[in-house]
Amino acid sequence: MNKSQSEVVRTAMEVLDERGLEAVSLRAIAERQGVRMNTVVWHVKSKGRLLELMADAIVAEVRVDDLPARWDHRAAELLERYRHALLAHRDGAAVVGGTYAPEPATLTLAETLIAALLDGGYRDQEAVWTCWNAIHFTLGLCREEQAISSAEPDRLTEALASGAFPALTRTLPHLLRPSFDDRFAYGLRRLLGTAGESPS
Missing domain, CATH: 1.10.10.60 (Homeodomain-like)
Known part of the structure; x- marks a missing residue:
């Protein structure tokens, strides 16, 4: 650039x-x-090209040095840094999630994450698919966190008042208090705990 x-x-x-x-x-x-x-x-x-460059600028804020030696800790720390970079900018997740930018910083992030997964025993296809899943999970959660408004809990409670959605009503306390930090940590544990299993 x-x-x-x-x-x-x-x-x-x-x-x-x-x-x-x-x-x-x-x-x-x-x-x-x-x-x-x-x-x-x-x-x-063009604006499309501008958004690609902006997305890569956001990802460039993710440091890929000084990562833990153990593969799963390395992957988790890298994704945590990625999440923080997305949240550091208003609508950051929307910018990055709305582009496909094989730019230097984006490629470096993918390279570092896939290398960690390969070190953890993932086969090539598993490593790529797990990388995609982890990136999209992080993007999706960050987009929700940046978009959610204080009115959402009230709207959800009102929508469930009819009793037509018993599973949602039963789990409503958990739906009303979304801890994004806890949800992110839980998701990473699930995503990074399946090394060696063949994708269907």
Whole structure:
């Protein structure tokens, strides 16, 4: 990424953090930088390409050094760092989850995670599929955490008041108090505890 392109991405990240993903546009970046929109287009080509670069910039905040030696601890720590990078930016999970960006930081994260899984005894296909599952689980949970509003518990309680959903009503206390930290830790334990099992 050249300097001018980096400056466009940095400005886009400022807009994202201040106003959210819906406010990110080539025009908004041009206005903030005090340049013509054609100048922004010259550096990033399109909004789709801008979002790819933004996604990789978010993932670039995930440190891949100083990880634990044991494979499962290494994978869990890497995914924890990934989660923190997503949550560090307003709508960060939506940006990353909405792109397919085989960019340097994204590839480095995948390389490091898959290498940990291979060290744990996963076969090649298992390692790739588990990497995908772990990444998408983390993205999905972070998107929920960033999107949930204080009104959600009341809406859920009202929706279940009819008694038409007995399993949900029975487990309502757990649904109303989502501990994202606990859910994330639980999910990682489930995802990383199946080395050696053949995928169906």
